[in-house]
Amino acid sequence: MKQMSFLRRIRDSRLFWPLMAWFIILLFNAIVKPSFFKLSIMPDPVYGNHLYGNLIDIFNNGAPLILVSIGMTLVIATGGIDLSVGAVIAISAAMGTVLINPALGQKLISNEILTRNATNTPLPLIILADLAAGTLCGLWNGLLVSRARIQPMVATLILMVAGRGIAQLITGGQIMTIYYTPYFWFGNGYILGLPVSIYIVALVFILVWLLVRKTAIGLFIESVGTNARSTYYSGINEQNVTLLAYVVCGICGAIAGLIFSSYVHSADGNNNGMYYELDAILAVVMGGTLMTGGRFSIFASIIGAVVIWTFTVTVYSLGVPANALLAAKAVLVLVVILLYSDFARRLRYQLFERRGSHHGTAN
Amino acid sequence: MVQRIKLYIVQNGPLLLTFAVFLLVYFVGAQMYPVMQKPQVFFNLFINDSSLLLVSIGMTMVILSGGGGIDLSVGGVIALVSTASAAMLRSGVSPYVVLPLMIVMGVALGALMGWIIQYLKVQPFIATLMGLYFTRGMAYIISLTSVTIKDAVYKKIALTPIYIPFMEKAYIYPTTLVGPIMLLIAIYLLSFSRFGRTIYAMGNNEQSALLMGLAVPRTKVLVYAFSGLCSALAGIVFSMSLLAGYGQFATGMELDSIASVVIGGTSLAGGVGNVIGTLFGVLIHGTIVSILQFNGTLSSWWTRIGVGVLTLIAIGIQSVTYIKRKHS
Numbered sequence: 001m002k003q004m005s006f007l008r009r010i011r012d013s014r015l016f017w018p019l020m021a022w023f024i025i026l027l028f029n030a031i032v033k034p035s036f037f038k039l040s041i042m043p044d045p046v047y048g049n050h051l052y053g054n055l056i057d058i059f060n061n062g063a064p065l066i067l068v069s070i071g072m073t074l075v076i077a078t079g080g081i082d083l084s085v086g087a088v089i090a091i092s093a094a095m096g097t098v099l100i101n102p103a104l105g106q107k108l109i110s111n112e113i114l115t116r117n118a119t120n121t122p123l124p125l126i127i128l129a130d131l132a133a134g135t136l137c138g139l140w141n142g143l144l145v146s147r148a149r150i151q152p153m154v155a156t157l158i159l160m161v162a163g164r165g166i167a168q169l170i171t172g173g174q175i176m177t178i179y180y181t182p183y184f185w186f187g188n189g190y191i192l193g194l195p196v197s198i199y200i201v202a203l204v205f206i207l208v209w210l211l212v213r214k215t216a217i218g219l220f221i222e223s224v225g226t227n228a229r230s231t232y233y234s235g236i237n238e239q240n241v242t243l244l245a246y247v248v249c250g251i252c253g254a255i256a257g258l259i260f261s262s263y264v265h266s267a268d269g270n271n272n273g274m275y276y277e278l279d280a281i282l283a284v285v286m287g288g289t290l291m292t293g294g295r296f297s298i299f300a301s302i303i304g305a306v307v308i309w310t311f312t313v314t315v316y317s318l319g320v321p322a323n324a325l326l327a328a329k330a331v332l333v334l335v336v337i338l339l340y341s342d343f344a345r346r347l348r349y350q351l352f353e354r355r356g357s358h359h360g361t362a363n
Numbered sequence: 364m365v366q367r368i369k370l371y372i373v374q375n376g377p378l379l380l381t382f383a384v385f386l387l388v389y390f391v392g393a394q395m396y397p398v399m400q401k402p403q404v405f406f407n408l409f410i411n412d413s414s415l416l417l418v419s420i421g422m423t424m425v426i427l428s429g430g431g432g433i434d435l436s437v438g439g440v441i442a443l444v445s446t447a448s449a450a451m452l453r454s455g456v457s458p459y460v461v462l463p464l465m466i467v468m469g470v471a472l473g474a475l476m477g478w479i480i481q482y483l484k485v486q487p488f489i490a491t492l493m494g495l496y497f498t499r500g501m502a503y504i505i506s507l508t509s510v511t512i513k514d515a516v517y518k519k520i521a522l523t524p525i526y527i528p529f530m531e532k533a534y535i536y537p538t539t540l541v542g543p544i545m546l547l548i549a550i551y552l553l554s555f556s557r558f559g560r561t562i563y564a565m566g567n568n569e570q571s572a573l574l575m576g577l578a579v580p581r582t583k584v585l586v587y588a589f590s591g592l593c594s595a596l597a598g599i600v601f602s603m604s605l606l607a608g609y610g611q612f613a614t615g616m617e618l619d620s621i622a623s624v625v626i627g628g629t630s631l632a633g634g635v636g637n638v639i640g641t642l643f644g645v646l647i648h649g650t651i652v653s654i655l656q657f658n659g660t661l662s663s664w665w666t667r668i669g670v671g672v673l674t675l676i677a678i679g680i681q682s683v684t685y686i687k688r689k690h691s
Contacts, residue, residue: 081488150678153433154631158678161618162671168664269664278435278492291486323507323610327500333493341483 014288017339018303021286025310029317036317041193046181050190054313060187061263062309063197064089064256068276069283069305070208070298071252074245076284079225079293080145080152082246085253085280087163088137089273092130092257094170097267099126100180119180126183130254137163138250142243160277167269175268178261187263197259201302204255208248209298221245225293283308286336308332377628377636380680381643384626384673388650396657402533408649409539413604414441414597414613416542416645419620419627420549421473421593423641425487426624427553428586429566429633432487436476436494437594438616440469442609443498444598449510449608458516466595472498473591477584495617502610509609512602521603538600545593549638552589562586566634622670623648626677647673 029036042052059066068085075082099121121129137159144155178184189196212218220241223231231238256276261267285291286307287300308329315328338344372379393399409416418437425434444465451461472494479490512518524534553559561582564572573579602608627644629636651669655661 148679148682150682151631153431154625154674154678157618157621157625158671158675161622161674162668165664165667165671168662169668173662173664278495281488282492285486285489291488321503321507323503324500326496327504330493330497330500333489333496337479337483337485337489337493341485343483 014297014300015303017288018286018300018307021336021339022303022307022310025307025314029314033317036314044190047185047188047190048193050193050195054317056195058306058309058313059198059201060195061313062305063187063195063201064260064273065276065279065283065309066201066302066305067204067252067256067259068249068280069287069301070204071249072277072280073284073287073289073296073298073301074208074212074221075152075249076281076289076291077221077225077293077296078242078245079228080242080245081156081281081291082141082249083153083156083277084137084141084159084163085249085256086273086276087160087167088134088250088253089257089260089276090164090167090267090269091137091170092133092254093261093267093272094167094176094269095130095133096126096183096258096261097176097178098170099129100178100183115179117179117181119183123182127258130258131251134250134252134254134257135247136250137253138247139243141250142246145246146239146242164269167267167272169269171267171269173269175266177266184262184265187259187261197263200255200259204252205298205302211248212298217241217244222293222295225296279308280305282333282336285340377677377680378640378643381626381628381640381647381677384676385643385647385650388647388654392650392654392657396654398657399653402527402530404653406527406533406535406539407653408646409542410535410604411652412645412649413539413542414601415616415619415623415648416642417545417593417597417600418616419623419641419645420542420545420638421590422617422620423624423627423629423636423638424549424553424562424586425590426621426629426631427566427633427636428562428583430487430569430583432566432586432633433491433621433631434473434476434494434587434590434594435488435491435617436472436498437590437597437620438613439495439498439502440472440591440594441598441601441613441616442502442611443505444469444595445602445605445608445612446502446505446510446610447608448599448602449512450505452512452514452517453510458514462599465599466592469591469593469595469598470588471591473594474584474588476591477587480587481580481583499610502608506608506610509607512606512608517603518606521606536604538603541596541600545596546638546642553637558582558585563634566632568634619648619670622674626670626673628677644677 036054039051039053039055041049043049068089072082072085100119102120119126141156141159144150144158145152148155186196186200191199212221220231220236220238223234223236224238224241228238228242231241253273257273260272281291283304284301286304287297287302289296289301311329311332312325315325316322320328389399389405398404418441422434422437425432447468448461448465451464452458476490476494479485480487520537523537525537525540527533527535553562561572561577561579564575564577565579565582569579597613601612605612623644624636624641625631625644626647627636627640627642629640648670651673652666655663655665
């Protein structure tokens with residue numbers, strides 16, 4: 001009997017299917033290209049010796065998406081959606097770049113001033129400014145949704161359209177390259193042989209996890225997602241709960257923008273974080289959080305994001321041209337759709353039920 | 364009488380306001396830049412935004428059908444249609460084969476997405492996202508670089524001006540007419556056909572529409588197929604106006620189109636709105652772009668900010684009139 005309940009617990013766990021998807025992709029790699037798992041130590045004069053390999057790349061390049069998925073999970077759990085995270089990434093990247101060197105956008109200034117390894121603003125201040133920008137974007141979305149009662153998809157659409165304009169406004173419409181080397185640490189640095197971005201992701205995850213699981217806020221978010229009105233009548237300030245979710249999402253987007261611009265050494269208001277909102281929503285859906293809101297699992301969403309990036313790196317390592325990646329991604333979405341559809345769920349249920357009952361009689 | 368006028372204004376508030384905003388924006392533009400008073404500038408709005416108009420007509424239908432309906436794949440379909448047709452024309456296939464084939468492809472893609480949404484119970488957002496990735500990816504697989512079109516028939520259709528009667532030096536292209544024709548078809552479908560009434564009924568309440576015995580599943584698939592048709596036509600118009608095909612065409616057009624639909628007074632919850640509003644939404648978008656072009660010193664990103672602000676205003680108006688309608 002105990003074995004059956006254990007099987008059941010595995011099957012009903014939210015982590016089961018995303019982890020399964022991840023293992024399938026890894027298994028595919030193990031068969032087709034065993035060198036995928038190779039980890040080597042790379043001597044690096046700047047950041048010290050560090051691990052190097054596809055697995056590290058997945059987490060380092062995927063860090064912005066993982067961060068954005070954490071924020072998106074909370075928003076989707078309240079029954080909302082945040083389409084503006086890509087634009088927030090662009091705004092945050094633009095802010096950081098402009099604060100390092102306000103003259104970057106102007107062509108008339110001599111090359112020497114533009115490309116020198118110095119900053120106009122101290123680094124902590126840049127981080128604070130980025131976080132403030134993200135908080136502001138989140139507040140804007142959150143106020144529109146919670147106070148003005150605009151549908152989340154429309155409310156965040158405004159910032160999604162206007163945000164890229166704002167990012168370009170900040171950078172003066174140019175792609176700005178960063179030359180200030182300490183800024184590169186966030187996306188390229190290493191601590192104890194592992195990328196800094198992994199530590200940032202872990203820190204954000206722990207903070208958000210403490211916020212939602214060690215206080216009542218997580219429960220409030222789930223209750224808003226399940227039924228906002230009854231939450232209100234239970235005496236919970238559902239408006240502020242919703243607002244909080246959007247603000248957390250905005251901050252996550254800002255941190256993602258910081259890592260992103262640090263990684264690529266530049267800021268491009270038009271293309272930074274393109275399609276990130278869509279990938280993040282896909283990651284959350286893969287993690288089993290319903291788009292109608294309610295129960296959520298941040299860790300499952302993170303695994304969803306990791307699956308997306310493992311898939312991306314796999315496709316790259318197979319030598320598929322970068323541009324054909326989109327078509328491959330479509331196949332991934334199709335598989336997710338089929339796995340999560342009612343039809344597949346019914347089939348799975350029957351399969352497991354039969355096996356479960358079999359176990360029951362055997363014991 | 365006053366009561367009636369009041370009721371009319373409350374009922375058609377968003378549409379009238381969109382119309383007023385368009386007139387206002389155009390008037391301000393014409394005062395700032397007298398060149399804009401020429402009739403040709405007005406017709407240029409249709410020429411430049413013909414594919415946006417086509418896509419937005421399909422998008423309006425999808426959004427009206429409710430249930431979180433949205434079609435993110437429109438830009439991708441444009442890219443795929445333009446690249447596929449350019450590649451086929453390059454290898455010598457007759458344009459009279461290519462054109463129907465592209466339309467069939469668009470309808471099939473739309474119908475497939477509609478089928479997935481209806482029968483696999485997938486969120487429209489996710490299903491059409493897959494469509495977006497698939498179509499853009501396929502366009503890149505066909506060709507990584509831009510393919511130019513040198514076909515004589517295409518060139519002839521694309522470059523023959525049609526002069527507007529009774530107006531001096533004002534002309535449009537044959538491709539410009541596709542948008543308004545589809546608009547008329549959409550108006551007929553939405554206002555005078557069973558199909559259209561089912562769309563509105565579904566948009567208001569899918570469950571009750573189903574219980575009324577309306578063909579909800581079929582209509583939902585058809586709505587997405589119609590959007591696919593509009594996107595395919597937009598792709599043909601797009602490739603004709605640029606005489607090229609490329610996977611990067613029309614990036615972000617899905618957003619411009621959703622914004623135009625919302626500015627046009629259609630509620631994203633479904634069931635409220637019409638395509639005439641969408642026409643003015645598209646025209647407002649075009650007017651902002653032309654004002655920026657005439658100004659010359661303002662940069663292109665102001666378009667995005669302007670569209671964002673207008674969307675905000677449109678939504679504000681919508682929520683106010685919605686509250687009023689509830690009270691009346």
